[in-house]
Amino acid sequence: MYRYVINRLLFLIPSVLGVIFILFLVMSMTPGDPARILLGDAASQEQIAELNHQLGYDLPFLEKYGRYVYQVVVHQDFGVSYFTKQSVFEEIWPRYIVTVKLAFIGVVLSSLIGIPFGIYTAVRQYSLWDTIPSLIAFFIAAIPSFVLGMLLLYLFSLKLNWFPSYGIESFTSYIMPALAVSIPPAAINLRFTKSSMLESIRQDYVRTARAKGASESTVIWKHALKNALLPVVTNVGMSLGNLICGAVVAEKLFSIPGIGSLIVDRITYKDEPVIIAGTILISVCFTVVMLLVDLIYAYIDPRIRAKYARVKG
Amino acid sequence: MRELRGDLMENAISQTDSATADKIVFKKQSQAKEVWRMYKKNKGAMIGLVLFSFILVMLAGANFIVPYSAATKGVFSQINQAPSAAHIFGTDSYGRDVFARVLYGGRTSLLVAILATMSSCVIGSTLGAISGYFGGKVDGIIMRSLDIFMSIPDILFTMAVVFALGANFQNLLIALTLAYFTNYVRLVRSQVLTLSEQDYVEAAKAGGSGSTRIILSHILPNAMGVIIVNTTLNVAKIILYESTLSFLGLGMPPPAPEWGLMLAEAREFMRAAPHLLFFPTMAIVVAASSINLIGDGLRDALDPQLKS
Numbered sequence: 105m106y107r108y109v110i111n112r113l114l115f116l117i118p119s120v121l122g123v124i125f126i127l128f129l130v131m132s133m134t135p136g137d138p139a140r141i142l143l144g145d146a147a148s149q150e151q152i153a154e155l156n157h158q159l160g161y162d163l164p165f166l167e168k169y170g171r172y173v174y175q176v177v178v179h180q181d182f183g184v185s186y187f188t189k190q191s192v193f194e195e196i197w198p199r200y201i202v203t204v205k206l207a208f209i210g211v212v213l214s215s216l217i218g219i220p221f222g223i224y225t226a227v228r229q230y231s232l233w234d235t236i237p238s239l240i241a242f243f244i245a246a247i248p249s250f251v252l253g254m255l256l257l258y259l260f261s262l263k264l265n266w267f268p269s270y271g272i273e274s275f276t277s278y279i280m281p282a283l284a285v286s287i288p289p290a291a292i293n294l295r296f297t298k299s300s301m302l303e304s305i306r307q308d309y310v311r312t313a314r315a316k317g318a319s320e321s322t323v324i325w326k327h328a329l330k331n332a333l334l335p336v337v338t339n340v341g342m343s344l345g346n347l348i349c350g351a352v353v354a355e356k357l358f359s360i361p362g363i364g365s366l367i368v369d370r371i372t373y374k375d376e377p378v379i380i381a382g383t384i385l386i387s388v389c390f391t392v393v394m395l396l397v398d399l400i401y402a403y404i405d406p407r408i409r410a411k412y413a414r415v416k417g
Numbered sequence: 418m419r420e421l422r423g424d425l426m427e428n429a430i431s432q433t434d435s436a437t438a439d440k441i442v443f444k445k446q447s448q449a450k451e452v453w454r455m456y457k458k459n460k461g462a463m464i465g466l467v468l469f470s471f472i473l474v475m476l477a478g479a480n481f482i483v484p485y486s487a488a489t490k491g492v493f494s495q496i497n498q499a500p501s502a503a504h505i506f507g508t509d510s511y512g513r514d515v516f517a518r519v520l521y522g523g524r525t526s527l528l529v530a531i532l533a534t535m536s537s538c539v540i541g542s543t544l545g546a547i548s549g550y551f552g553g554k555v556d557g558i559i560m561r562s563l564d565i566f567m568s569i570p571d572i573l574f575t576m577a578v579v580f581a582l583g584a585n586f587q588n589l590l591i592a593l594t595l596a597y598f599t600n601y602v603r604l605v606r607s608q609v610l611t612l613s614e615q616d617y618v619e620a621a622k623a624g625g626s627g628s629t630r631i632i633l634s635h636i637l638p639n640a641m642g643v644i645i646v647n648t649t650l651n652v653a654k655i656i657l658y659e660s661t662l663s664f665l666g667l668g669m670p671p672p673a674p675e676w677g678l679m680l681a682e683a684r685e686f687m688r689a690a691p692h693l694l695f696f697p698t699m700a701i702v703v704a705a706s707s708i709n710l711i712g713d714g715l716r717d718a719l720d721p722q723l724k725s
Binding site for chain 1: 561562564565566567568569570571572573574576577578580581582653657658660661664665677680684687688694698701702705706709
């Protein structure tokens with residue numbers, strides 16, 4: 105088991121190297137250059153070439169890649185932003201925390217809303233308690249998340265004036281972005297939990313448990329739910345990717361200083377150090393979460409635990 | 418399998434005395450027919466199919482309903498008008514007819530979604546089939562590269578690609594394909610892994626069939642159900658994703674009518690002209706939910722055990 109975790113963590117190294125490589129590759133295909141954007145149209149060709157040289161932008165693709173990796177690994181330095189001239193790490197870290205917070209709230213909230221409703225709708229299949237939440241979830245799954253965010257903004261900030269419509273000054277300003285981020289994945293969680301639960305309720309072991317006279321709550325909670333939760337856990341982990349997408353949208357919509365919106369803004373400026381460092385942080389976070397999901401999986405399911413144990417021995 | 422058995426029986430019958438064969442009424446039901454029979458029973462799925470056909474007819478016949486110029490050329494004196502008899506969905510901030518924009522925008526949105534789904538399906542399934550069937554080193558290389566690829570969040574990657582190549586129809590297609598093909602690799606690989614252990618694959622191998630033939634004519638047809646269901650649901654996902662990209666300013670370039678772009682433009686006029694937000698949203702909701710209904714219906718019809 106430990107060996108497995110260590111292996112997975114070690115895989116982070118090639119993974120991050122690969123991410124940097126892909127990003128440099130995509131960036132090298134991009135037209136335009138940072139110096140042109142920084143100096144404006146009035147600048148002469150020589151000035152632009154000189155600034156690009158200073159920034160290290162004009163290096164060949166592979167050399168740039170090599171230097172960047174060297175700089176990060178040996179000096180633990182993410183470089184300096186082309187655009188603001190500030191240390192990239194200092195610039196992105198606080199924003200990274202904001203986004204991670206938002207995504208974390210999103211994971212928790214969407215699970216807390218989606219999973220219980222999913223269980224309930226499955227247990228009460230075909231009743232009104234199934235139809236109404238399922239229908240709502242069905243429509244939410246078909247609405248773009250930014251429209252949902254816009255509606256929230258309109259209703260709670262502009263009409264009712266309950267929550268601030270931008271920034272993250274206080275606790276209350278987190279409420280709306282958190283809702284905007286977690287409602288769409290909550291709908292997906294509901295649908296997913298419901299179908300997983302329905303499948304598990306029809307299994308033989310549930311019938312056996314009923315036949316042996318176990319109470320309805322024991323059957324649902326101990327026999328059906330335990331097995332139904334496995335795919336749900338994976339789904340929650342996988343939804344992190346969507347949550348980051350949702351976070352970018354929410355950051356834009358509610359003007360929150362997060363890392364997603366920063367990267368979106370800097371892509372137009374070709375601010376390579378910020379884009380690459382930001383993406384590395386996000387993908388490391390993503391990989392670690394996926395590892396956690398696998399570990400939780402093994403914790404819940406003894407069959408998987410047994411498999412790891414055998415590999416180890 | 419049912420089909421195979423049917424063929425065998427038919428052969429058997431044709432080999433026996435033709436007189437007896439005439440008496441036996443052999444009813445061969447193809448799998449497609451069987452699926453359709455199951456599908457028809459599902460009310461929601463039928464509603465989805467009718468709605469989606471309606472959308473397709475409307476989009477295909479858009480030229481007969483409103484001229485394209487109504488979607489692109491605005492009339493300055495008619496800005497942000499509420500729905501009326503002349504403009505049933507109202508007009509937008511440039512005085513363009515929203516109804517026309519919804520119709521022509523739908524063409525772009527749906528076309529991008531369907532084409533992107535198809536190309537990601539073809540690329541992803543091919544890689545998945547190769548990875549699952551050959552296993553070993555090939556599998557290791559493909560899956561590890563995929564892991565790296567997938568650790569970059571879709572949205573960031575798509576944005577970088579769209580920005581690198583420039584925002585237009587073709588590049589949007591490339592970016593969406595790159596974002597979605599990974600799902601198919603995993604899906605098809607897991608299907609191939611289980612199907613490769615089936616007896617009929619073993620039989621085909623023993624019969625001397627080559628790898629390509631086994632994958633194409635023995636494994637993939639049996640994985641088709643899962644692939645079709647996923648493809649259908651993916652179209653709806655891409656419609657939503659595409660609109661999000663437009664909202665972030667990375668979709669189709671502005672003058673073009675496109676649903677996400679219309680919503681992004683409507684944002685400024687949320688109070689003054691809520692109809693600008695309402696109609697494109699409804700278009701997306703109806704399109705995406707009808708596709709979802711079809712997908713759910715297909716899943717139930719193809720695999721009755723999973724019926725939910």
